[in-house]
Amino acid sequence: MRNSSTRLTPSQQTAFEQIEQTVEADKPFTHDTAIDCISAGDVEHPEAEAFLKQLLLKSYLY
DSSP: OOOTOOOOOHHHHHHHHHHHHHOOOOOOHHHHHHHHHTTTTOOOOHHHHHHHHHHHHHOOOO
C-alpha cells in the first residue's frame, strides 16, 4: 500500500520498483526476497537493507 503523503527519494523509488517487478503474487515474499530484489540492481547488501527499512517505515511495504 502506497502512502502518497510520504514521498520516496529517487533511489528508494528505484528499489521499490525493483521489488514490484520481481515479486510474484503466488510466491512467498520475505525480508530476504526483498533484499535480493533490491540487490539485483547493483546495490550492496547494507544499502539494500536501508532501502527496505525506509520502504517499510514509509508504508510502501508491510
